[in-house]
Amino acid sequence: MNNILLGLIGFGIIFLSVALMWGLAALRRKSPPAFREIPAFTRLRQAVGRVVEDGSRLHVSLGRGALITSQSASAMAGLTLLRRLAELTSAGDKPPIATSGDAALTILSQDTLKTASQASSQGVYDPAAGRLTGLTPFSYAAGAITAIRDENISASVLMGNFGVEAALLADAAERANIFTLAASDNLATQAVLYASAQEPLIGEELYAAGAYMDAGPVHAASLTVQDILRWLIIIAILVGALVQLLRVVGIL
């Protein structure tokens, strides 16, 4: 298969996804979406309510996904959730803090917090709320642990690209009796977080955060697009297996 044909196939998949996303988003505006329940998000909403009530703080850790790598998508999903959580906690006494292990991600987290505070009449923007805690995996974890312990945090969300150091963050939150929701795009980290975090998210649940926290109709539509594409992949795998089987038995 030549490069141009591969490019056209890629373009076709992207065009189909975008068309579906926009079409479904328009439909979603008319009828509210119905998704399967993910208890972690229900408990996150409860934790956000507690943050506003008791005047404590929310902590969002965005991981170390550099923006020019493919891991940035998980960090972007984390930023979407940060924006939504900052809006939801704007009535509280203290703005949320965001920690990250990548400098560009820190700048984006500051911008996200600033935009969220401007969108709300009660929002307070603190330039020090978006923090770079370290540039290596463990220095980042050590800095984020300090934030979890010293900043009157009552709910901590770990969402982005983490390594196994995320277990230290989850453990610090557990010791401080803090609600923890954790998700990563890294397979090994998902296993580690399954054991160590209070509310772990597995696989693509990370990318569903926006839809479950009512970030907008496009988020809900993108979840449906993922399901449609997943079915297309399942059909392609089954057809491929069937064709191969027919070749082996000599029918094709």
Place this chain on the structure above:
Amino acid sequence: MKFKGVFPTVVAIAFGFLVLAGYLFGVNAGGTPSLLGQLQLLILNMAVILTGFAILVGVFNLLIVHTGKIRHKQKGAFYSAFLLIALVVTFMLGLLAHYNLPVAKSLFGDAFLSIQLPIETSLMALLVVTLTYASIRLLHRRLNLLSVIFLITAFIIMVGTAPWPFLGDVPILSNLRAWITQIPAGAGARGILLGVALGTLTTGLRILFGSDRPYGGKNG
């Protein structure tokens, strides 16, 4: 005011499209880079340079946060002071090492090899204890079938990987470990990775079309 919000969005979307087009049509039929491919490379190189500058901004942010902690006498202010001193000393050593001052070069190397590396290795070792404790706590926190399967699988993989004292490699355990990692765990991992790939695709498209704007402005 309106222009202020629209301009970054237009720039981000335009550059996003150019990079995407570079990925899709970056190579000619002959295998040579096309104009789109060259543009993509140029934009990515610019992004790498900007990321370098972002590190400087990040370090400045670190300085502001910890100076604020010291000024307001917050909890852990002592550690913040220690961090700032270490930052300034390492920065000065790095600067002097760049100009080939032998003592500074040696001290700068030592700062990493004798301080940072052992500390990070110790944290890695601490992770073993943390994970063992977390596994025990898992049964207390979420006692269900999945947690039990998770722990039994982790145990089998562990005993199947490590050589046994006096026995060495136990074939039945290593075969069981190989079967678990290659068949059920391999299949599960592929399923999860497909889900992650689809999530990455839709997240990327939302940003590309300006529905999600992590660079400021109202989300669409």
